[in-house]
Amino acid sequence: MASRGGGRGRGRGQLTFNMEAVGIGKGDALPPPTLQPSPLFPPLEFRPVPLTSGEEGEYVLALKQELRGAMRQLPYFIRPAVPKRDVERYSDKYQMSGPIDNAIDWNPDWRRLPRELKIRVRKLQKERTTILIPKRPPKNTEDKEETIQKLETLEKKEEEVTSEEDEEKEEEEEKEEEEEEEYDEEEHEEETDYIMSYFDNGEDFGGDSDDNLDEAIY
Amino acid sequence: MTQAEIKLCSLLLQEHFGEIVEKIGVHLIRTGSQPLRVIAHDTGTSLDQVKKALCVLIQHNLVIYQVHKRGVVEYEAQCSRVLRMLRYPRYIYTAKTLYSDTGELIVEELLLNGKMTMSAVVKKVADRLTETMEDGKTMDYAEVSNTFVRLADTHFVQRCPWVPATENSDPGPLPPAPILVISEKDMYLVPKLSLIGKGKRRRSSDEDAAGEPKAKRPKHNTDNKEPIPDDGIYWQANLDRFHQHFRDQAIVSAVANRMDQTSSEIVRTMLRMSEITTPSTAPFTQPLSSNEIFRSLPVGYNISKQVLDQYLTLLADDPLEFVGKSGDSGGGMYVINLHKALGSLATATLESVVQERFGSRCARIFRLVLQKKHLEQKQVEDFAMIPAKEAKDMLYKMLSGNFISLQEIPKTPDHAPSRTFYLYTVNILSAARMLLHRCYKSIANLIERRQFETKENKRLLEKSQRVEAIIASMQATGAEDAQLQEIEEMITVPERQQLETLKRNVNKLDASEIQVDETIFLLESYIESTMKRQ
Numbered sequence: 174m175a176s177r178g179g180g181r182g183r184g185r186g187q188l189t190f191n192m193e194a195v196g197i198g199k200g201d202a203l204p205p206p207t208l209q210p211s212p213l214f215p216p217l218e219f220r221p222v223p224l225t226s227g228e229e230g231e232y233v234l235a236l237k238q239e240l241r242g243a244m245r246q247l248p249y250f251i252r253p254a255v256p257k258r259d260v261e262r263y264s265d266k267y268q269m270s271g272p273i274d275n276a277i278d279w280n281p282d283w284r285r286l287p288r289e290l291k292i293r294v295r296k297l298q299k300e301r302t303t304i305l306i307p308k309r310p311p312k313n314t315e316d317k318e319e320t321i322q323k324l325e326t327l328e329k330k331e332e333e334v335t336s337e338e339d340e341e342k343e344e345e346e347e348k349e350e351e352e353e354e355e356y357d358e359e360e361h362e363e364e365t366d367y368i369m370s371y372f373d374n375g376e377d378f379g380g381d382s383d384d385n386l387d388e389a390i391y
Numbered sequence: 392m393t394q395a396e397i398k399l400c401s402l403l404l405q406e407h408f409g410e411i412v413e414k415i416g417v418h419l420i421r422t423g424s425q426p427l428r429v430i431a432h433d434t435g436t437s438l439d440q441v442k443k444a445l446c447v448l449i450q451h452n453l454v455i456y457q458v459h460k461r462g463v464v465e466y467e468a469q470c471s472r473v474l475r476m477l478r479y480p481r482y483i484y485t486a487k488t489l490y491s492d493t494g495e496l497i498v499e500e501l502l503l504n505g506k507m508t509m510s511a512v513v514k515k516v517a518d519r520l521t522e523t524m525e526d527g528k529t530m531d532y533a534e535v536s537n538t539f540v541r542l543a544d545t546h547f548v549q550r551c552p553w554v555p556a557t558e559n560s561d562p563g564p565l566p567p568a569p570i571l572v573i574s575e576k577d578m579y580l581v582p583k584l585s586l587i588g589k590g591k592r593r594r595s596s597d598e599d600a601a602g603e604p605k606a607k608r609p610k611h612n613t614d615n616k617e618p619i620p621d622d623g624i625y626w627q628a629n630l631d632r633f634h635q636h637f638r639d640q641a642i643v644s645a646v647a648n649r650m651d652q653t654s655s656e657i658v659r660t661m662l663r664m665s666e667i668t669t670p671s672t673a674p675f676t677q678p679l680s681s682n683e684i685f686r687s688l689p690v691g692y693n694i695s696k697q698v699l700d701q702y703l704t705l706l707a708d709d710p711l712e713f714v715g716k717s718g719d720s721g722g723g724m725y726v727i728n729l730h731k732a733l734g735s736l737a738t739a740t741l742e743s744v745v746q747e748r749f750g751s752r753c754a755r756i757f758r759l760v761l762q763k764k765h766l767e768q769k770q771v772e773d774f775a776m777i778p779a780k781e782a783k784d785m786l787y788k789m790l791s792g793n794f795i796s797l798q799e800i801p802k803t804p805d806h807a808p809s810r811t812f813y814l815y816t817v818n819i820l821s822a823a824r825m826l827l828h829r830c831y832k833s834i835a836n837l838i839e840r841r842q843f844e845t846k847e848n849k850r851l852l853e854k855s856q857r858v859e860a861i862i863a864s865m866q867a868t869g870a871e872d873a874q875l876q877e878i879e880e881m882i883t884v885p886e887r888q889q890l891e892t893l894k895r896n897v898n899k900l901d902a903s904e905i906q907v908d909e910t911i912f913l914l915e916s917y918i919e920s921t922m923k924r925q
Contacts, residue, residue, distance in 0.1 A: 218750070224413075234480075238901060240479055240503070244408070251411045253409070277446060281450055282623070282624065285571065292442050373571045
């Protein structure tokens with residue numbers, strides 16, 4: 174206790190080690206204390222060496238830029254969903270803005286992935302009841318019985334949330350559903366019975382009518 | 392994972408796979424192994440988005456999954472694998488130099504898609520090659536298959552772990568996730584496929600395709616039901632083998648720089664002979680006798696046996712110790728010290744960085760301390776022949792940059808500072824780690840700057856793309872030169888200059904990234920090799 178004040182009063186500025194050992198001689202001016210963090214872009218003393226150039230370098234550079242562009246176009250590049258506009262427009266129904274119902278654009282090998290990663294294709298299951306039968310006339314009777322069975326079970330399950338308990342129940346149907354997955358993707362493209370290309374956005378309206386001025390325009 | 396690595400991973404994932412995959416990937420890298428629902432809850436994304444992102448990440452070998460007890464599947468990200476994405480162009484270029492365009496495209500397809508079956512790769516590559524060939528010529532599947540087999544034989548591509556075939560037909564309740572196995576001997580086994588066909592050209596006015604589209608749709612399903620002969624056998628690029636190749640290249644060019652072309656050829660021959668016999672992580676290659684080396688020298692390299700022996704002795708006596716003599720039988724047994732070679736390369740990198748950052752006098756001090764291992768303040772001044780004040784200043788600059796460290800040697804048990812020796816030393820491993828961390832930060836900065844530059848000029852870039860599209864379509868329909876001129880003038884001269892500057896800057900930033908990645912490779916190889924030996 175007595176030495177506490179003593180350390181401050183006497184021998185102020187005494188260090189515990191010999192300064193000359195680290196190279197600071199007596200009477201040398203020390204650099205000023207730093208009161209702020211080092212600058213974000215400290216000035217460079219020496220300019221950096223220029224980059225290596227050459228045929229190989231340029232080829233690899235071109236490759237890099239190409240790869241970047243290519244990867245953006247692949248189905249692995251997942252874009253966030255387009256936010257819904259304020260008013261629901263009629264043409265939205267006929268514009269395909271992305272994979273419907275969050276399905277994946279590409280086909281991974283589901284045998285190699287955990288089962289829980291498979292996204293259930295749900296929305297169309299309601300409509301499958303109406304579309305499936307008229308669209309697949311050449312299907313043989315066995316498949317028809319399967320589908321009717323499936324449709325009955327699906328009707329019961331329309332409201333359920335995906336969970337692991339369900340997967341155990343649906344085990345038997347899963348194998349058949351896996352075959353049906355491919356049908357789904359085709360139907361994803363059209364929620365309606367009409368062929369996509371026949372739909373006219375109405376943008377060309379008024380352009381065609383200028384040709385035939387003989388007939389009266391109503 | 393350090394902050395710098397995580398930031399770099401985040402930028403890479405975002406650039407190549409989009410924001411959703413980036414969010415999930417970075418979360419997994421930060422927190423380690425997690426099950427599906429926890430990921431969805433912690434990141435605040437919907438379950439479907441998480442599933443999509445995980446499928447993409449697993450497909451590209453960036454995330455692995457494990458089944459724990461009670462059927463919970465946990466996903467773990469591999470940060471180092473994400474960082475490899477920087478090196479993709481280099482892998483593809485290497486494949487091009489070794490196996491020409493076919494090999495290049497095979498490796499590119501495998502890297503872009505993560506994993507693929509052999510038949511899918513062959514078909515896609517043949518189609519792509521056919522596109523670039525002249526009209527009327529097509530690429531045969533057989534040729535592409537041959538290149539693929541060669542790539543597999545030299546271990547540049549390898550099979551992915553596969554689902555074991557279950558013997559019993561009734562497995563009972565399916566496991567929540569398949570357990571994949573891999574066996575060493577089957578890893579490079581190419582399945583016996585008889586792929587017959589030619590690449591198809593994608594043409595809009597193709598006569599073959601004209602009558603088919605309507606008829607194709609009902610047949611579409613039957614095509615898919617055809618059994619693919621190598622179903623379930625997926626291939627991926629073997630990055631370790633590429634790394635081995637890069638390491639060999641670095642050693643050979645180092646020898647060429649230090650000595651001459653002939654000695655580098657000898658070293659290259661020795662490395663080639665040990666490719667198969669030595670595992671890539673061994674500290675030195677298997678001993679090779681001088682006679683064997685003489686027989687395996689490339690044809691057309693006619694140096695006499697005596698000259699070869701002289702070169703080998705020279706190489707073995709070199710202070711860099713790339714080549715060592717391990718015995719005298721068979722005309723002299725020689726090994727290549729891989730670990731020492733990597734150490735020399737890492738040290739050379741450090742020296743070069745010190746020189747460029749602090750000046751050549753600092754570099755002299757650095758090399759001095761490296762050579763003498765431990766030096767006192769006074770001794771540094773004496774040996775380097777630099778006045779005390781400047782030497783002190785330089786030493787402290789390097790000390791604060793963590794290139795040099797202080798070693799305390801106490802004279803008395805109480806470690807009193809006045810009675811302790813303070814020695815300057817260079818700890819190569821820790822300096823290499825520090826430099827590696829700095830490299831990661833540099834690349835992250837470069838990528839950010841490039842993205843910033845592109846965003847700044849987004850409007851201009853879009854405009855120029857539109858103009859190019861208009862010109863292309865007009866040229867296709869046959870427009871006059873005057874019209875084309877008019878459209879080209881839509882972009883004014885100062886705008887054109889701005890575009891030029893932007894292009895130059897982006898190219899410079901990209902080239903810098905590639906160069907920093909080379910340094911990263913050297914440092915990582917050295918650190919890995921050192922850690923394996925401990």
